[in-house]
Amino acid sequence: MEVDIMGDFPTRINVGVRKRTREITEKWxxxxxxxxxxxxxxxxxxxxxxxxxxxxxxxxxxK
Structure with missing residues (x-):
């Protein structure tokens, strides 16, 4: 992951996880x-x- 050093660093990200049923759930x-x-x-x-x-x-x- 890349972050902009001039901005605020994120404290969490949202990741999509694919289950065996091919359903995608989101997880922070x-x-x-x-x-x-x-x-x-x-x-x-x-x-x-x-x-x-x-x-x-x-x-x-x-000096």
Whole structure:
């Protein structure tokens, strides 16, 4: 499954399951992410979030 890192990650997906009778039933599957990288939506770089961004908060940049 692919997700857009700029958007919200889905917490569940709907999956169609075909039974032996060829009937299809729907089942909701909960998604647990092992690792979600930090991503800054302002500067579009991984490794930090918007609270730690040097572009938004230049005072955080080590001199």
């Amino acid at each position: 599957i909960v998604i647990n992410y092992d690792y979600v990288p930090n991503y800054c939506k302002s500067c579009k770089l991984q490794g930090h979030n918007e609270k730690e961004c040097f572009i938004i908060h230049p005072e955080l940049y080590p």
